[in-house]
Amino acid sequence: MMKSQVDSLLGLTMAILFFSGAHAAKITFTNNCPNTVWPGTLTGDQKPQLSLTGFELASKANRSVDAPSPWSGRFWGRTRCSTDAAGKFSCETADCGSGQVACNGTSAAPPATVVEIKISEKWGQDLYDVTLVDGFNLPISVAPQGGTSECMASTCDANVNAACPAELQVKAVDGSVISCKSACMAFNEPKYCCTASNDTCQPTEYSQILEQQCPIAYNYAYLSCNGGPDYIIRFCPYGQGAEGLTLPTPSPLYQVPNPSGKGMPIKLIVSLTVVCFIGVLGAIVFGLCRMRAKQKGRIKLTRDILQEYIGGKHDLSELRIYGFDSILVATDNFSTENKLGQGGFGPVYRGKLAEGKEIAVKRLSSTSGQGVVEFKNEMLLISNLQHKNLVRIMGCCVKEDEKLLIYELMPNKSLDTFLFDSMRRAVLDWGTRFNIIQGVARGLVYLHHDSYLKVIHRDLKVSNILLDEKMNPKISDFGLSRSVEGTQNLENTQRVVGTRGYMSPEYAMGGIFSQKSDIYSFGVLVLEIISSKKNTAFYIFDRQLGLLAYAWQLWKEGRELELVDEMLAADSYSAPEVMKCVHIGLLCVQDNPTDRPSMPDVIFMLNGSTTVIGGPEPKQPLFTIQNSVTHPQPQPSNIFSTNEATMTMIEGR
Structure with missing residues (x-):
């Protein structure tokens, strides 16, 4: 065989290996808790279990296990474990019911904080998350080590037990709170279990409490990472001590014993004295501040x-x-x-x-x-x-x-009050929808290019598009916007804020925002206007397609018109116009910002011929977002959430 042929074969082999994304991963468990934790592991899809399915991990200890590729499964931490006189092993939280330290293919009994990892699951990507779908028993984080993309940690490190409503609490014999049930597990009612696949589940009083404690673990699905990383799973990731999970009722899970039993009265007296002193001092400072504020309030605002x-x-x-x-x-x-x-x-x-x-x-x-x-x-x-x-x-x-x-005042409120309402969206005929798309595009051209301030909105979404009495669109809510210099194209921020489903990959994962970030949001908005479907709520589970991927698949197969809202009769809209808007929307939601058109380009395409013939073809969007509360509720045994989403830390809006 000639050298050129060898080189070609070698290159082809390397390419196949690269694009397959196959890699084994070392998963290291670290216990930062002051007490012993017994990790458990479970492999999904009936595949052979890992070499370790359960083991003891002392405080400050580490232990690793190798996972093959591809592989998917879940990990959790058991606490308050013991072996009875008959030799049966059991735990008070997250017990897997095997009767042994090894779980041997059985899952954690809820409540349990769970880490899910899928290695080389989708287009060579790894997917991973911390989830509260099965409730909470222990703070956990999972962090990729290595990888070729911006790979972020997923964590639930909050004191969830302290905020757990009484009706969801699981208590030990001594009355201390040791874990927190999910509302679905506690009540088994549809509104708490939320089994819809294409509709948004309404928040409940319980979901809002848990979401405030661990927003990523409760609301978001998988993060993604390329390049074959290893993983570190940390129990008590920020080293919570004895008080980490015990408020308001102390739990033996995190109590650090006092061997001598002496000195407590003196410590108590000193502590109370300090607390009282700080309280009195705080009251004096607060009173002075209130007096100054009232004095300022009497001054007329100029x-x-x-x-x-x-x-x-x-x-x-x-x-x-x-x-x-x-x-x-x-x-x-x-x-x-x-x-x-x-x-x-x-x-x-x-x-x-x-x-x-x-x-x-x-x-x-x-x-x-x-x-x-x-x-x-x-x-x-x-x-x-x-x-x-x-x-x-x-x-x-x-x-x-x-x-x-x-x-x-905008008399017709915001676009979402029509677009996602089963009855009111009939008001939005195709002419109105196309006018809204054009109006929003013109507003963005002004912000990005025509105003003397160059503004990046950063929170463009349907609920921030207001409608006047003639249903003309107006972009609103500039609280998160940034003004940048005329020659400045990119900004970087450590404070990633925005709305899930509308944030571009480079902003959500790396904090980098630019005009192209707004253009990505505009593309999502266009596809939502055409379909009347929310990007965060629409998902075809058997095909693992979110709204963006589904729209691209239809476009690729020449079936774009199937994306149109079924409320619109086939003879009520211009098919070429719809196809053009789908094409433009897909160009805007491409993963690489350099592939996205500018807003003047978008205006040119919208106002040009009825199609985008000869223009660039949109690349398949791999970055997607799916709201995990829309998933069918997992049961205690061997069932994994089917979400294939990518997400990053955002601050609530």
Whole structure:
């Protein structure tokens, strides 16, 4: 065989190995808890189990196991374990019921915090997550080591037992809380188990509590990693000590014994003295701060004071300052009847000024951690932006703790109130939908290119598209937006904020945002407008396709019209126009930002011929998002969630 042929064969072999993504992974368990943990492992799909299916792991100890490729399975930690006189091994939390330290192919009995890993599962990617679908018993994290992409850790390190509602608590004999059930397990009711596949499951009082504690583990499905990483699974990842899981009721799981039993009264007295002193000092400081705040509140708000509050030398000359009393009257003292909605900033109210002008009032929530930043950001940005497809700010009001933004009222509220409503979406004929797509595109062209401020929105989604009385779209909510210099194309942030399902891969996984991040969100929005399906709720389980992948598959097979909302009759829309919009949407949601068109390119394609013949072909989108609460609820034995999503840490909106 000639050398060139050998080289070609070798190259082909390497390519096959590379694209197959096959790799074995070393999975290392680390116990940061002050007590012993007994890890358990289970292999899915009836494949042979790992060499270790259960073992003892002392505090601060490590142990590794090799997983083949491809492989999928789950891991968890058992606690409070012992062996009885008959030699039967059992644990009070997450017991696998085998009667031995090894689980031997049996799964954890809920409640159990579970790590799921799928090696070389999809296009050579690894998928992994920490999930609370089976409840909670122990803080866990899973972190890839190595890999060729931005591979993030998935974790649930919060004190979930302390926040667990009484009806979900599992208690030890001594009354201490040792684990927290899922609501589905506790009540077995459809609204808590959420078995829908294509509809969004409504949040419940229990899901909201758990989501606040561990948002990634509760709400999001798999993260992804390329390049064949190894994994570290940490129990008590941030080294929670004896108090880590015991509030409000101490649990022996994390108690560190006092061998001598002495010295406790003195420690208690000292502790109480320090606490009382700090409490008195805090009360004095709080009182002084309240007095100063009240004094400031008596000063009438002027443009100079507002300028000082905002900071810098920004031009606020066009911004009207409203009196707080006039807004109280306009909104009927912020009555619940006038409440239009709720966002991360705070509630939004309908109001009517004395001169008869209808307004929408954003009220900064006192509990919003990022609300002040959003308030200042939105006031600065949108007061300097004027376009028919951007919502118009009329003014503001700042008084003591009250911070308000006043906008023109959009009588038809937001696009999502029509698009995802089974009855109201019939109002959105194809002409209206196409007009909304064009209007949003024009608004983005203005933000990215035509305004003297170059603005990246960062939170473009259907609920931030408001509709006027003629159903014309206006982009709203600039609290997360960023203004960048004219020559600056990319920004990097450690604080990744936005809405799942709309964030681009490079932003969600690496914190890098640019105009192309908005263009990705626009592509998702276009496909949602065409189909009336939510990107985070639509999933075809047997084919493992989310909305973006499903749309691409239809386009590839020349069946784009099957994506159209079934409420639209076949003779009520222009087929070439729909096909063009599907093509444009898919171009915008390509994984590589350099492959996505610019917004002027999008406008050119929208206004050009009825098709995009001869233009670039969209590449298959691999990055996708799926809301894990829409999954069929796993049962205690050998069942794995079927979600194939990719996600990153985001802050709640």
